[in-house]
Structure formats: structure tokens, C-alpha cells
Amino acid sequence: MGTPNIGPTPVGDEVPRFNQIGAGPLWKTLEVDFGDVPVSTRKFTIVDAGVVDSTARVTVVASGATATGRAGNDWEVDAANFSTLAGVGEFILSVVSLNGRIRGVRRLSYTIGGS
Numbered sequence: 001m002g003t004p005n006i007g008p009t010p011v012g013d014e015v016p017r018f019n020q021i022g023a024g025p026l027w028k029t030l031e032v033d034f035g036d037v038p039v040s041t042r043k044f045t046i047v048d049a050g051v052v053d054s055t056a057r058v059t060v061v062a063s064g065a066t067a068t069g070r071a072g073n074d075w076e077v078d079a080a081n082f083s084t085l086a087g088v089g090e091f092i093l094s095v096v097s098l099n100g101r102i103r104g105v106r107r108l109s110y111t112i113g114g115s
Contacts (some may be wrong), residue, residue, distance in 0.1 A: 001099070025111040031067050032093070032108060038101030044093045050112045051086050058084040058091045063107040070105060078102050084110075 032044050051058065060074035061083035079098040084091045095102070 012085045025085060025113070027109045027111050029063060029065070029107060029109050031105050032095070033105045034095075034102045036103060038103040040097045040101050042095050042102075044095070045090055046093050046110075048112065049089050053088055053090050054086050055114075056086040056091070056112055058086055058093075058110055058112050060084060060108055060110045063109045065107050067078055067105040067107040074104070074106055078106075082108070 030046060034042055064073050066072060080102065081096045081098060085093045
């Protein structure tokens, strides 16, 4: 029978782009420091050789893991939108708070995809 695919059923000659059971994107973790003074927006430059050009798609999500020097899941009470702009070997991460201001160190997860 073969290994079942997870995801949409291929149409015609289309080859599924993802994914055999157990396969998936590689997620990386990083910590960003918003500083001691609460802010509603902040930009960070993240260096990662996996970003091969400006057409790379970088997806960022809040991590539930506790950041260094913090207690509990800070993202449980803070909400934010994340956007990225890829470059060669780096991306700019923009964070906009949805419910006030953010301060201190926070943990994020991200993955890099092709164009």
C-alpha cells in the first residue's frame, strides 16, 4: 500500500509537496529582548545562513517555552503579530503587540521556506 501522505490529495500528475509521516518543517528557536521599557513595536535583525535570498519565506510563531530569566509562558498573556522581510543570510523580524506593550526576553520559533 505504501506510506500514506498527510495533506491534500494530489490532483492528476501533481506530486505531493509534503510529507510522509514524520516529515515536516525544521523549526528553530530564538530569544529576543524587548528591553526593560515596555514597547508596542520592535524590529530585530536575525542572522541565519538558511535564508538564502530575499524570496525566502520565514514564518515566526510565539513559543510556549519559557525564555531565559522568565517564569511561565509570557505569550499566554501577551499577543503579537509577527512579520518578516528576508535578505541574504538574515531576516528582519517586526513584532507588533496586539494588547498593549511587551518588555523583557521572549522566546520565538521560526521556519524558513522557499519562495
